[in-house]
Amino acid sequence: MSPASEDRASVGERMYALVTELFPICRSITGDGLRTTLRRLQESVPMDLVEVPSGTAAFDWTVPREWNIRDAWIANSRGERVVDFRNSSLHVVNYSVPVRTRMSLAELRPYLHALPDQPDWIPYRTSYYRESWGFCLTQRVLDALPDDEYDICIDSSLEPGHLTYGECVVPGRSDDEILISCHCCHPSLANDNLSGMAVATELTRRLSGRAGETHYYTYRFLFIPGTIGSITWLSKNRSTASRIKHGLVLSCLGDSGALTYKRSRGGATLIDRAAEHVLRRSAGSERVRDFVPYGYDERQYCSPGFNLAVGCLTRTPNGEYPEYHTSADDLSLVSAESLVASLEACERILEILEHEARYLNLEPYCEPQLGKRGLYRPTGGSGLPDYEMALLWVLNQSDGEHSLLDIAERAGIEFRTILRAARDLEEHELVRRVPLPVRRETKPRASFINALYPVHE
Numbered sequence: 001m002s003p004a005s006e007d008r009a010s011v012g013e014r015m016y017a018l019v020t021e022l023f024p025i026c027r028s029i030t031g032d033g034l035r036t037t038l039r040r041l042q043e044s045v046p047m048d049l050v051e052v053p054s055g056t057a058a059f060d061w062t063v064p065r066e067w068n069i070r071d072a073w074i075a076n077s078r079g080e081r082v083v084d085f086r087n088s089s090l091h092v093v094n095y096s097v098p099v100r101t102r103m104s105l106a107e108l109r110p111y112l113h114a115l116p117d118q119p120d121w122i123p124y125r126t127s128y129y130r131e132s133w134g135f136c137l138t139q140r141v142l143d144a145l146p147d148d149e150y151d152i153c154i155d156s157s158l159e160p161g162h163l164t165y166g167e168c169v170v171p172g173r174s175d176d177e178i179l180i181s182c183h184c185c186h187p188s189l190a191n192d193n194l195s196g197m198a199v200a201t202e203l204t205r206r207l208s209g210r211a212g213e214t215h216y217y218t219y220r221f222l223f224i225p226g227t228i229g230s231i232t233w234l235s236k237n238r239s240t241a242s243r244i245k246h247g248l249v250l251s252c253l254g255d256s257g258a259l260t261y262k263r264s265r266g267g268a269t270l271i272d273r274a275a276e277h278v279l280r281r282s283a284g285s286e287r288v289r290d291f292v293p294y295g296y297d298e299r300q301y302c303s304p305g306f307n308l309a310v311g312c313l314t315r316t317p318n319g320e321y322p323e324y325h326t327s328a329d330d331l332s333l334v335s336a337e338s339l340v341a342s343l344e345a346c347e348r349i350l351e352i353l354e355h356e357a358r359y360l361n362l363e364p365y366c367e368p369q370l371g372k373r374g375l376y377r378p379t380g381g382s383g384l385p386d387y388e389m390a391l392l393w394v395l396n397q398s399d400g401e402h403s404l405l406d407i408a409e410r411a412g413i414e415f416r417t418i419l420r421a422a423r424d425l426e427e428h429e430l431v432r433r434v435p436l437p438v439r440r441e442t443k444p445r446a447s448f449i450n451a452l453y454p455v456h457e
Contacts, residue, residue: 008340008344009336009340011202011340011343012335012336012337012339012340012343013336014202015198015199015201015202015336015339015340015343016198016254016334016335016336016339018044018194018197018198018201019190019194019195019197019198019254019331019334019339020331021040022037022040022194022197023188023190023194023330023331024089024188025037025089025187025188026069026089026187026188027184027185027186027187027193028067028094028095028128028185028187028225029064029067029095029128029163029185029225029226029227029228029229030054030063030064030065030066030067030161030162030163030164030225031066031067031068031069031161032068033068033187034164034184034185034225035049035164037184037197038164038165038166038184038223041166041197041201041223042166044201044204044205045168045201045204045205045208045221046168046208047166047167047168047204047221047223048166048167048168049164049165049166050164050165050166050167051162051163051164052162052163052164052165052232052236053160053161053162054066054160054161054162054163055160056163056232057235058228058231058232058234058235058236059231059234059235061228061231061232063162063163063228063232064128064129064163064228065158065159065160065161066157066158066159066160066161066162066163067094067095067156067157067158068156068157069085069092069096069154069155069156069157070155070156071085071086071153071155072084072085072091072092072096072135072153072154072155072156073085073086073151073153074108074135074150074151074152075150075151075153076146076148076149076150077148077149077150079151082141082145082150083135083137083141088122088188088327089187089188090122090123090124090136090187090188090326090327091122091135091136091137092134092135092136092154092156093113093125093126093127093132093133093134093135093136094124094125094126094127094128094187095126095127095128095158096127096132096133096134096154096156097131097132097133097154097156097158098154098155098156098157098158099133099152099153099154100152100153100154101151101152102149102150102151102152103149103150103152104147104148104149104150105145105146105147105148105150106147108150108152111133111134111135112134112135112136112137112142113125113134113135113136113137114136114137114138114139114141114142115138115139115326116139118139118322118326118328119138119139119140119143120138120139120140121138121323121326121327121328122136122137122138122326122327123136123325123326123327124136124186124187124189124325124326124327124329128228131158133154163225163228163229163232164225165222165223165224165225165229165232165233166184166221166222166223166224167220167221167222167223167233168204168208168220168221169218169219169220169221170204170207170208170215170218170219170220170221171218172215172216172217172218172219173215173216174216174217174218175218175243176216176217176218176243176245177217177218177219177220177240177243177244177245178217178218178219178220178244178245178246178247178248178350178353179220179222179244179246179247179248179301179308179310180200180203180204180219180220180221180222180247180248180250180346181200181221181222181224181230181247181248181249181250181297181301181310182196182197182199182200182222182223182224182249182250182251183196183224183225183226183229183251183296183297184197184223184224184225185224185225185226185229186226188327188330189325189329190254190329190330190331190333190334191252191253191254191255191315191321191323191324191329191333191334192251192252192318192324192325192329193251194254194334195251195252195253195254195255195334195338195339195342196249196250196251196252196253197223198253198254198339199250199253199339199342199343199346200221200223200250202343203221203343203346203347203350204219204221206347207219215354216354217245217246217353217354218243220240220244224297226296226297227297227300229297230297230300230301231300234300234301234306241301241306241308244301244308244309244310245309246269246270246271246274246309246310246353247264247271247298247301247308247309247310247311248271248275248310248311248312248313248346248349249296249297249298249301249310249311249312249313250312250313250314250342250346251296251312251314251318252314252315252316252317252318252321253313253314253315253338253339253342254315254333254334254335254338254339254342255315255316255321255333255334255338256315256335256338257315257316257321258282258287258315258316259279259282259287259313259314259315259341259342259345260279260287260288260289260313260314260315260316260317261275261276261279261287261288261289261311261312261313262288262289262290262291262292262295262298262311262312262313262314262317263288263289263290263291263311264291264298264302264308264309264310264311265291265302265304265307266307266309267290267291269309270309270352270353270356270405271309271310271311271349271353272309272311273405273409274349274352274353274356274405274415275288275311275313275349276288277352277405277408277409277415278345278348278349278352278415279345281414282345289317291311295312295317295318296312296318298310298311298312313342313345313346313349315338315342348415348416351415351416351419352405352415355404355415355419356403356404356405356436357403357404357422357433357434357436358398358400358401358402358403358404358433358434358435358436359394359398359400359404359422359425359426359431359432359433359434360398360399360400360431360432360433360434361395361396361398361399361430361431362429362430362431362432363395363430364399367392367395367396368395368430370388370391373428373430375388375391375424375425375428376388376391386413386414386417387417387420387421389411389413390411390413390417390418390420390421391421391424391425393407393410393411393413393418393421394407394418394421394422394425394431395425395430395431397410398422398425398431400434403436404418404419404422
């Protein structure tokens with residue numbers, strides 16, 4: 001998928017520049033900050049923006065009122081701002097209702113959030129579904145506040161409006177789809193939010209530049225507010241969701257931790273096996289975890305009524321690095337190198353999904369002579385490189401029962417090397433591609449669940 005004319009350093013720098021540009025914007029699950037972010041992404045990729053009105057039912061949820069904020073502060077009796085939203089969008093509890101009042105320090109303290117164990121970091125806090133307000137600040141600033149009267153201002157609005165999400169569909173040769181989803185609702189958090197958006201944007205750019213030419217699947221990219229965004233999309237697109245055969249939720253892909261994959265609800269689907277194969281061959285990364293119904297939007301896509309084969313790819317998972325949901329999740333936490341390495345892992349996973357196949361050996365009685373076909377070195381005796389070993393494995397396992405990923409896993413050879421060997425053998429009419437078998441389902445699918453629990457559109 002990668003354009004040969006562009007080196008990986010340039011790609012990584014482009015993604016890091018996007019993270020840097022979007023970092024200051026105060027985003028939320030609705031509002032102008034979210035729209036501004038999505039409109040900026042529209043400049044890079046062909047994306048439609050969808051507006052869903054407040055009050056719209058989405059299964060057991062309701063699209064909330066739209067939140068916007070212009071300014072906020074806490075000022076002491078001398079008029080000095082001791083906490084200022086203009087310095088960090090994390091200073092205000094996300095979705096705080098408008099406030100204009102004066103309080104003593106004792107009255108104000110219940111509305112202040114800090115991190116005693118990390119006294120120089122500002123926490124990120126939200127109040128999406130219960131009307132409230134508050135400020136977040138460092139423990140050092142909190143401890144230094146004198147007993148005084150404080151002016152409180154949160155210049156925000158919470159009114160009927162819309163939830164906005166971005167959607168880009170890149171057609172392939174098939175109507176079967178691969179879903180790539182990322183959340184874009186957090187304010188200034190570089191790793192948990194912007195890194196996934198940057199990788200998803202770059203994947204969209206690469207695939208949309210060659211729509212239908214080289215890929216089999218149709219790709220659907222969703223840039224959505226977390227939880228309510230995926231629930232809203234699924235409620236509006238139940239028939240579309242049935243076309244999704246594989247999917248990835250992307251987040252926390254810019255830090256220095258090893259790649260980590262969380263399996264789909266099914267646990268042994270093709271996307272799970274593909275991701276495990278790629279991570280097993282990534283330097284310092286063999287972190288694969290079972291599905292749990294907590295985390296990012298994979299838990300919505302994997303809910304029993306949909307049961308989509310959607311896993312989650314991160315580096316250090318959410319909640320497992322100390323900077324998570326704090327002001328320390330800043331631009332210094334992510335790097336261009338980590339972003340581009342995460343992108344490459346995504347591309348290798350998609351390569352397996354695109355090219356997984358079975359082959360049939362057309363010369364099954366003993367191995368054919370590969371040297372006379374130019375597939376083998378003229379001089380032997382020094383052991384086999386991976387490519388030549390891959391030729392032998394493909395020939396031996398191409399009985400119409402084993403897929404290329406089956407062969408790669410058994411041989412311990414990278415999938416793309418096995419794929420290259422299969423294509424070369426096919427070109428020399430030694431193997432022939434045959435249809436993949438229809439896999440017997442081991443988990444109830446949406447049609448069965450919906451028959452028991454119908455949901456009206």
